[in-house]
Amino acid sequence: MATAAHSIGASAATTPHLALVALTAPAVTCWTADPRAGKLLASCAALPPVMLEHRSRFGNAVDRWTAFAGYRVEALEAIRMEVGDRLLQAYHQQGPDAYEPFRDWCEQPNASDAVAAVLASSTEH
Known part of the structure; x- marks a missing residue:
């Protein structure tokens, strides 16, 4: 049971996710600029989601990461995929004229990396 209310409606000026957002064009292609993502990232900065270890196996090779x-990370990934x-x-x-925004999106962080960046930027202050 939560002991304190956490607001995910914080203003953009008070959220640490601004390091991820580049608002330079009218049609923003950075998925973290979506207002829904901003609220979720602010929520993750206030109360970090759990970190899990994953493992996949193919033949003798085992990858671990x-x-x-959690639901907030899943929601962030859904926003990322929607964009x-x-x-x-x-x-x-x-x-081909519309390829560059898609290429830029491909190089943007996934949901877990975006949460990690928000947490890193919030601990630097």
Whole structure:
């Protein structure tokens, strides 16, 4: 049971996720600029999600990694994929001129990396 209320409605000026957001164009392609993602990232900065160890096996090779987990991380990943799908659709409809925004999206952090960046930037202050 939570002992204190956590607000995910903090203003953009008070949230540490601004290091991830580049608001330079009218059509923002950075998925972390989505207002829903901003609220979720602010929530993760206030109360970090759990980190789980993952493992996959293929033949004799075993890969291990850690990643944040939980409903907020899943929601962030859904927002990320929604933005990526929209950019991919634009590329398919408009041709090579619309490829660069999609390529930029491909290089952006995934949900777990975005949470890690928010937590790192919030501990630096």
